Amino acid sequence: MSTLEIKDLHVQVQTEDGPxxxxxxxxxxxxxxxxxxxxxxxGSGKSTLAYSIAGHPRYEITGGTVTLDxxxxxxxxxxxxxxxxxxxxxQYPVEVPGVSVANFLRTAKTAIDGEAPKLRTWVKDxxxxxxxxxxxxxxxxxxxxxxxxxxxxxxxxxxQLDLLDPKVAILxxxxxxxxxxxxxxxxxxxxxxxxxxxxxxxxxTHYTRILRYIKPDHVHVFVAGRVAESxxxxxAEELEANGYERFLTAAV
Amino acid sequence: xTVTETAASAVRSAxxxxxxxxxxxxxxxxxxxDHPVPTGREEVWRFTPIKRLRGIxxxxxSAATLKRETTLPEGVTLSAISAEEAVALxxxxxxxxxxxxxxxxxxxxxxxxxxxxxxxxxxxxIRLTGATVDDLVWSRLIYRVGAHAEVTVVLVHEGSAxxxxxxxxxxxxxxxxxxxxxxxxxxxxxxxGRDAIRVGRDASVKHxxxxxxxxxxxxxxxVEYAGPGGEAELLGLYFADEGQHLEHRxxxxxxxxxxxxxxxxxxxxxxxGAHTVWIGNVLIRKVAExxxxxxxxxxxxxxxxxxxxxxxxxxxxxxxxxGAGHASATARFDDEQLFYLRSRGVSEKEAQRLVVHGxxxxxxxxxxxxxxxxxxxATVEAELAKNVLKDELA
Ligand SMILES: Nc1ncnc2c1ncn2[C@@H]1O[C@H](COP(=O)(O)OP(=O)(O)O)[C@@H](O)[C@H]1O
Ligand SMILES: [Mg+2]
Numbered sequence: 001m002s003t004l005e006i007k008d009l010h011v012q013v014q015t016e017d018g019p020x021x022x023x024x025x026x027x028x029x030x031x032x033x034x035x036x037x038x039x040x041x042x043g044s045g046k047s048t049l050a051y052s053i054a055g056h057p058r059y060e061i062t063g064g065t066v067t068l069d070x071x072x073x074x075x076x077x078x079x080x081x082x083x084x085x086x087x088x089x090x091q092y093p094v095e096v097p098g099v100s101v102a103n104f105l106r107t108a109k110t111a112i113d114g115e116a117p118k119l120r121t122w123v124k125d126x127x128x129x130x131x132x133x134x135x136x137x138x139x140x141x142x143x144x145x146x147x148x149x150x151x152x153x154x155x156x157x158x159x160q161l162d163l164l165d166p167k168v169a170i171l172x173x174x175x176x177x178x179x180x181x182x183x184x185x186x187x188x189x190x191x192x193x194x195x196x197x198x199x200x201x202x203x204x205t206h207y208t209r210i211l212r213y214i215k216p217d218h219v220h221v222f223v224a225g226r227v228a229e230s231x232x233x234x235x236a237e238e239l240e241a242n243g244y245e246r247f248l249t250a251a252v
Numbered sequence: 253x254t255v256t257e258t259a260a261s262a263v264r265s266a267x268x269x270x271x272x273x274x275x276x277x278x279x280x281x282x283x284x285x286d287h288p289v290p291t292g293r294e295e296v297w298r299f300t301p302i303k304r305l306r307g308i309x310x311x312x313x314s315a316a317t318l319k320r321e322t323t324l325p326e327g328v329t330l331s332a333i334s335a336e337e338a339v340a341l342x343x344x345x346x347x348x349x350x351x352x353x354x355x356x357x358x359x360x361x362x363x364x365x366x367x368x369x370x371x372x373x374x375x376x377x378i379r380l381t382g383a384t385v386d387d388l389v390w391s392r393l394i395y396r397v398g399a400h401a402e403v404t405v406v407l408v409h410e411g412s413a414x415x416x417x418x419x420x421x422x423x424x425x426x427x428x429x430x431x432x433x434x435x436x437x438x439x440x441x442x443x444x445g446r447d448a449i450r451v452g453r454d455a456s457v458k459h460x461x462x463x464x465x466x467x468x469x470x471x472x473x474x475v476e477y478a479g480p481g482g483e484a485e486l487l488g489l490y491f492a493d494e495g496q497h498l499e500h501r502x503x504x505x506x507x508x509x510x511x512x513x514x515x516x517x518x519x520x521x522x523x524x525g526a527h528t529v530w531i532g533n534v535l536i537r538k539v540a541e542x543x544x545x546x547x548x549x550x551x552x553x554x555x556x557x558x559x560x561x562x563x564x565x566x567x568x569x570x571x572x573x574x575g576a577g578h579a580s581a582t583a584r585f586d587d588e589q590l591f592y593l594r595s596r597g598v599s600e601k602e603a604q605r606l607v608v609h610g611x612x613x614x615x616x617x618x619x620x621x622x623x624x625x626x627x628x629x630a631t632v633e634a635e636l637a638k639n640v641l642k643d644e645l646a
Contacts (some may be wrong), residue, residue: 057587082597094592098610107528107606108596143610164596 002069002085002167002200004030004053009064011045011052022048024225025064028202030168034137035201037211037236040222041244046204047091049222050172054088055081068168083112085167089157089174095145101156102126102140105163112164125163132192133159134185151182158189168200169193174212187213208240223247280345284311284356287349296348299529299561301497304468306442308388311353316323316387318413323377327370328403330378333363339393343420344448345473351446358392364405368398368424375404375621382413385440391417395431399424399452404621405431410465412438415449417445421459425452425479430460432621436526436631437465446472451511453479460487460619463498464631470499477508486515488530489615489628491635492494492558494523501531502547506540515547518615521558522639532564532578541572551582552611554640604640608632621627 021043030036034252039220040046052059053066055078061089066073068084076084096104105126117125130139134157145153154174161169171190175183191214193199203214211219211233221228221244229235229248278296279286289309290297302309322330333341338361346352364376382389397403401424409415413598423429435443443466451457463469475484490498504513519528532547551560564578585604593603609632 054591058590077600078594079597079599079603082595088595089593090595094586094588095594096589096607097608098608098613104593104596104606107598107602108593110600111597111599128548160596 001032002198003032004086004168004200004202005065005067007065008052009049009052009066010062011057011059013048013060014060019060021062022225023052023132026226028220028227030200030202032198032214033200034217035203035214036218036220037203037205037216038220038222039205039236039239040210041248042206044222045225046222047172048090048225050091050170050202050204053081053170054078054086066132079111082166087161087164087166089154089161089171091172091176093145095141095143095152097146099144100141103145105140105160108160108164129159129162132212133189134182135159150177151179154178154186155182155189158186161193161228164188165196167198168202170202170204172204173206175205175207183210184213187237190214208236211236221247271521278347280347282345282352282355284349284352285631287346287352290349296353296501297422299531300470300499301468304383304442304497305444306470307416308351308416308442308444309353311357312388313357314388314390315359316378316389316413318382318391318409318411318415320388321379321381323374325372325376328372328376329365329367331363332360332441333394335392336358338363338392340503341394341396342450343394344450344474344476345543346418346446348446348472350416350444351472354390354416354446355392357390358418361392361394363608364393364395366395366397366401366403368401370398370401370403372403375406375623377406377408377409379408381416382409382411382437382441383611385412385414385442387413389413389415391415393417393419395419395421397421397423397427397429400426402428403430405429406621407431407433409433409437409443410578412441412496414442415444417443419445419447420451421447421457423450423452423455423457425455427455429451429455430458430621432462432619432624433471434458435461435463435466435469435471437469439465439467441466443469443471444479445470446474448472448474449476451475451477451482451484454481455484456483456485458485458487458620460489461500462488462628463490463500464635466496466498468497470501471496472501472503474503474505475513476505477511480508480510482508483512484514485618486513486517487615487618488517488519489529489612490517490519491632492519492521492526493635493638495525497527497529499529501529501533503533504535504545504547506534506536506543506545509539509541510543511540512544513547514545515549516615516618517553518612519549519560520552520554520611520635521560522554522635524557526558527561528559529561530563530580532580534549534566534576536566536570536573536576538569541570542574543576544574547578550611552608553584554608562646601641605636608636608640
């Protein structure tokens with residue numbers, strides 16, 4: 001069971017010219033086992049939504065609520081949110097020099113589970129996941145995201161999704177900048193996650209391409225800090241054919 | 253990492269360039285008159301809290317010594333020699349008052365002798381322990397490494413003392429030397445150390461200075477070359493706590509062609525009044541064509557109330573060089589790094605711990621002395637426990 005409920009979320013950031021409101025009342029419910037796609041043009045506030053749910057300190061919540069299975073997510077610290085079952089695959093994963101992927105994954109797994117994973121099965125699990133993500137076994141000895149290609153960074157995010165096994169995954173443009181092979185590998189990873197019981201996915205994307213591989217239950221068009229229209233997969237097809245034009249003019 | 257101090261460093265570096273004659277290449281001399289008692293306003297002393305030297309600069313005679321335990325692999329000898337013999341061996345003369353006082357006041361010198369072509373599987377270990385900060389100890393050491401020898405020397409300082417030492421490393425042609433000096437003193441110790449290295453033709457030297465303990469530690473690592481083809485790697489790691497002053501001064505004197513120097517010092521600071529100083533001087537003389545030099549200092553400031561001074565300084569007298577550069581940055585924890593780690597469930601403290609270990613990791617690996625590596629990781633961990641991880645352990 002896992003339900004992520006976002007109600008009338010308002011978010012601002014501090015800029016040189018004072019506070020700037022970016023999210024202007026976002027309402028969205030991801031129920032048990034559902035995959036929702038959020039599609040929107042650049043600058044519409046998609047990453048802001050993702051970061052706000054994950055608790056990035058730069059984004060200030062000025063109104064609204066976010067709950068995970070009824071628990072107040074906004075009252076939790078960043079790491080508490082992750083331990084409660086939220087996962088954010090970042091659009092721009094961050095380099096952590098000197099910290100190996102192996103150490104990072106083990107530390108994260110231990111934090112999420114509240115106990116260290118069994119050494120023997122863990123090493124096998126990690127290697128299997130890296131292999132499925134088409135990442136070399138020596139990958140685990142590299143420093144987190146340091147010198148990774150764009151594709152490696154995204155595949156590493158999905159490897160974490162697989163190993164950390166959250167309740168709800170938010171994927172922020174995981175498809176951007178991937179060639180077709182990497183896109184398939186990443187989509188397979190996400191689909192394997194979706195096959196598990198009751199997992200929710202919020203798939204943020206700029207392009208319709210990834211929706212050929214990951215079939216959403218619901219599609220939301222995101223414009224100027226709010227959901228402009230919601231529908232089924234057919235909405236993605238309309239976007240593929242006509243682009244965002246209709247929604248942009250409506251928003252002005 | 254957010255760079256917060258680059259501008260300040262750039263200003264200081266510009267200031268220091270005006271005084272090149274006075275400190276980049278200070279005249280070496282055994283004469284005490286050539287090294288007057290500093291007031292603290294001198295370029296080379298302005299970062300150092302002179303009062304906390306506890307009278308070392310007065311140069312009182314003292315017969316106190318540090319307890320010495322040694323591990324000397326076969327073929328290596330340690331013996332007492334006279335001051336005259338030290339000079340005759342080619343000791344590198346003092347370039348500042350504490351070193352000159354050490355030469356004048358030490359009772360002769362100690363010679364660690366490693367014959368030519370000795371290849372050691374195990375390191376030479378010299379463990380020096382001070383009894384109390386009331387002891388004023390003068391010391392003079394010569395390390396002579398014969399041609400084509402391959403050795404690792406580990407020098408450990410523990411306990412407490414007011415300790416002033418002048419050390420010279422004479423590295424023979426084609427030798428490979430890895431030297432590590434660990435300052436693991438008790439809280440009240442004062443240590444003024446001058447290490448000077450003469451790198452033989454085609455020899456390579458790695459010198460690592462690691463400072464954790466002591467109230468005030470001020471170390472020089474100077475390098476010069478006896479011929480072309482020599483390489484020096486100067487590494488350093490320091491962790492300054494509340495009230496500690498840790499100062500590292502480097503000088504790579506490229507006085508021969510086709511020589512190399514690579515400097516990497518990394519430090520962390522935590523607690524009120526923690527102060528670190530890193531001065532990286534590089535001089536490329538006219539004769540030194542085709543040389544390569546790079547120096548880098550990075551500081552990670554873990555809490556408020558700390559100060560990291562970092563002054564790289566490159567003086568180039570020839571245009572014919574392979575490469576020369578420097579970098580200096582002082583930063584706080586990077587919010588994006590911490591957010592990334594915490595978004596994976598890792599607590600804030602644990603995330604900070606990972607980042608600090610990561611920060612030092614490449615350096616600890618470069619040190620390349622297995623017997624020391626674990627000790628360094630453990631000490632970094634113990635230092636973190638004092639502050640960053642304190643609440644978690646309480
Ligand atoms: N930290 C910030 N400071 C100022 N403006 C920001 C900040 N973060 C986002 N914005 C602005 O908010 C809007 C939405 O950005 P973002 O959420 O990244 O959009 P998207 O992910 O849809 O491309 C943009 O206009 C962007 O410039
Ligand atoms: Mg975005």
